[in-house]
Amino acid sequence: MRRSVLTLRLELREVKHMSVKVLALIVPALVCCIALLPLGVLAAQPDQQGTYHVVAAGETLAGIAARYGVTISEIMLANGISNANLIYAGQRLLIPTPGGPVNIPKEHIVNPGESLTSIASLYGISVAQLAAANGLGTNDFVFAGQVLMIPAAQPDTSSAAFGCLAHHTVQPGETLFSIATRYQVTVSSLIQANAIADANLIYVGQRLCVPSAAVDMVPSVPVAEIPVIPETTPPPAYPSYPYATPAPYTPPSYQPSIPSGGAPLIPPEYNPNPPGMAYPPSTSVSQPPVYQPPSSYPLCAAPPCPPTTSDITPIVQAASYAQSSEPGVTVVRAEEVWVGNQTADPEDPQQRTTLMVMVWDGKGVPVIVRDPSGAVKRHVATVNFEFSWVPTAVFRDIAPGFYEVFIEGEPTRIVRAEVHPGHRPLVEFRKRAVTPEGGVAVAAAGGTRWVANVVENTSGNKPLGPASILVVRTGMNDQTIRIKAPPGFETTCITGTKPEHGPGACDVGGLNAGTYQVILEGAGVGVELFLDGVGTATVEFHPE
Incomplete structure (x- = not known):
C-alpha cells in the first residue's frame, strides 16, 4: 500500500512538470496572437444608436x-x-437611428471624380470648413488618392452658410447670371454665399448655395440717431388764396363716321408735292386718280383675286444677264428690287382698320395699295414715331379685304395683303438682290431648258462680314455645284448632302462679302449674286 502511494506521487510530479512545460510553450504563442490583433477588436465598441x-x-x-x-x-x-x-x-x-449621432471618420481618401463640394456634401459640412481643415482654397482641385482631414460638423460661421434657400448643381452652359435670374437673387449674393473669387470660373457639376432673398448677406450698419432740435418759433402763416378746381379733362373719343351703304371711307385727296418732300413723284403719273369707291365694293373672298386694271401699274423686274466665267454657260444676274411680305396682323388699339407698309431705307418712297376693283390709294413712307422709326406709309380706315401692295416707280415684287376688320396688318419691304419672280428659263446646249432662280437673299448691298451662307437646291442628288468669285476663289458642293434644306440641296458657309457666280455643272446655266458676308441666299435650278 505504501508503495502504491509513492508510485502515485511520482506520477503526479511528472504530470505537473509536463504541464509547466506545455504552458511555457502556449503562453508566448497566445501573447503573440493577441499582439497581432487590431486595437479595434480589443477595444470596447463605441455605442452607436x-x-x-x-x-x-x-x-x-x-x-x-x-x-x-x-x-x-x-x-x-x-x-x-x-x-x-x-x-x-x-x-x-x-x-x-433617425436623429441619432453618426460617427464621422477623421480622414477621407479622394476617389476619382470627387471634388471638395461633393466630399463636403457627403459628410454634411461646408466647403469652407473642409478647405480650411486641409489648408486649401474653396475653389482648389483635389486629386484621386489625396488624403483629406474631415473636421467635426460645426455650425459654419462663414457667410457661405447663412440663408441657403436651396442648392443648385451647375449645368452645361449656365452662368452665375442665369442661375441668379432663375432663383431671383443677385449675382453678388451668389458670389458671397459660395466664396467665389472669379465670377467667370464656375464649372459643370459645381454645387452652389443659393442664398435666401430674405437674408441680408451684408452686415447691417447702425443708424446714427439725429438729435431733434426743438422748434423755437412757429413758422409764419402764409395767406390763403381762393382756388377754383378745374373740371376733370375728358379726352374726346374717336368715333369715325360710317357712310351709309357700307362703302369705305374716302381719305383726303393726296397732295403730290408736300413741303419738304425728299422723293419726287414719278414722272409717268402726274396726278394719281382720286379714289371713288363703286356703289358695291367687290372684294374677293379669297386670293387669287381676278385681274383688274388701273392707271398705276407696278414695274415688273426684267431678266438680266452677266458675263460668264466659263464658256457655254448662261449666267442670270440677280438685281436689286423691292421684296416684301406681310409679317404681322395685330388688332388696332382704336379698332380702326389700318394697313401699315414699312419701307426699310425708303424714306420718301411712294407706296401704292390697290384693291381688286382697281381703285388705288397712294401714301409716302415717312417716319411716324406713333408707329415706327422706320419709314412707314399708313392707310387708315380702309375696307377689309385683299389688297395688292407695291412701290411706285421701281421694280417690285407685289405683296398680296389681307386686311381684317379692326386690325392693323403690317407689310415690310426691303431691297434684295434676286432674279425675277419664278426665275429665268435658259436654253442649254442639250436642248433642256433650265430655270435659274434666286428664291431668297437676305444680303444688303454693302460688305458687312465674312460669314454668308449659300444654299443651292436642284431636287436631285449627286449634282456638282461650282461657286466662283474673283480674283481666283472657287469651291464646290454636291447636292443631296444637306437634306435639312430640302431634297437635292447643299450649302457653302463662311463666304466673304463679294459677287459670286453659282454654276450647275453640265447644264450650261448659272446665277450671279452679291453676298454681304452676313446674309443667306437660296438658289434653285430645275428643268422647265
Missing part, C-alpha cells in the same frame, strides 16, 4: 434608407461609404 442590416441581392442604398426612414447620407456616413452605388450583397450595414 441603430441596427444592422445585411444587404440582399438587388437592394440599393435608396431603398434601404426609405425602408428604415433615414437618409442615404446618414447610412453612408455611418458606414464610411464614399460611393452610394458601390454596395454588395451580404454587406453588413449599420442603420443609424
Whole structure:
C-alpha cells in the first residue's frame, strides 16, 4: 500500500512538470496572437444608436434608407461609404437611428471624380470648413488618392452658410447670371454665399448655395440717431388764396363716321408735292386718280383675286444677264428690287382698320395699295414715331379685304395683303438682290431648258462680314455645284448632302462679302449674286 502511494506521487510530479512545460510553450504563442490583433477588436465598441442590416441581392442604398426612414447620407456616413452605388450583397450595414449621432471618420481618401463640394456634401459640412481643415482654397482641385482631414460638423460661421434657400448643381452652359435670374437673387449674393473669387470660373457639376432673398448677406450698419432740435418759433402763416378746381379733362373719343351703304371711307385727296418732300413723284403719273369707291365694293373672298386694271401699274423686274466665267454657260444676274411680305396682323388699339407698309431705307418712297376693283390709294413712307422709326406709309380706315401692295416707280415684287376688320396688318419691304419672280428659263446646249432662280437673299448691298451662307437646291442628288468669285476663289458642293434644306440641296458657309457666280455643272446655266458676308441666299435650278 505504501508503495502504491509513492508510485502515485511520482506520477503526479511528472504530470505537473509536463504541464509547466506545455504552458511555457502556449503562453508566448497566445501573447503573440493577441499582439497581432487590431486595437479595434480589443477595444470596447463605441455605442452607436441603430441596427444592422445585411444587404440582399438587388437592394440599393435608396431603398434601404426609405425602408428604415433615414437618409442615404446618414447610412453612408455611418458606414464610411464614399460611393452610394458601390454596395454588395451580404454587406453588413449599420442603420443609424433617425436623429441619432453618426460617427464621422477623421480622414477621407479622394476617389476619382470627387471634388471638395461633393466630399463636403457627403459628410454634411461646408466647403469652407473642409478647405480650411486641409489648408486649401474653396475653389482648389483635389486629386484621386489625396488624403483629406474631415473636421467635426460645426455650425459654419462663414457667410457661405447663412440663408441657403436651396442648392443648385451647375449645368452645361449656365452662368452665375442665369442661375441668379432663375432663383431671383443677385449675382453678388451668389458670389458671397459660395466664396467665389472669379465670377467667370464656375464649372459643370459645381454645387452652389443659393442664398435666401430674405437674408441680408451684408452686415447691417447702425443708424446714427439725429438729435431733434426743438422748434423755437412757429413758422409764419402764409395767406390763403381762393382756388377754383378745374373740371376733370375728358379726352374726346374717336368715333369715325360710317357712310351709309357700307362703302369705305374716302381719305383726303393726296397732295403730290408736300413741303419738304425728299422723293419726287414719278414722272409717268402726274396726278394719281382720286379714289371713288363703286356703289358695291367687290372684294374677293379669297386670293387669287381676278385681274383688274388701273392707271398705276407696278414695274415688273426684267431678266438680266452677266458675263460668264466659263464658256457655254448662261449666267442670270440677280438685281436689286423691292421684296416684301406681310409679317404681322395685330388688332388696332382704336379698332380702326389700318394697313401699315414699312419701307426699310425708303424714306420718301411712294407706296401704292390697290384693291381688286382697281381703285388705288397712294401714301409716302415717312417716319411716324406713333408707329415706327422706320419709314412707314399708313392707310387708315380702309375696307377689309385683299389688297395688292407695291412701290411706285421701281421694280417690285407685289405683296398680296389681307386686311381684317379692326386690325392693323403690317407689310415690310426691303431691297434684295434676286432674279425675277419664278426665275429665268435658259436654253442649254442639250436642248433642256433650265430655270435659274434666286428664291431668297437676305444680303444688303454693302460688305458687312465674312460669314454668308449659300444654299443651292436642284431636287436631285449627286449634282456638282461650282461657286466662283474673283480674283481666283472657287469651291464646290454636291447636292443631296444637306437634306435639312430640302431634297437635292447643299450649302457653302463662311463666304466673304463679294459677287459670286453659282454654276450647275453640265447644264450650261448659272446665277450671279452679291453676298454681304452676313446674309443667306437660296438658289434653285430645275428643268422647265
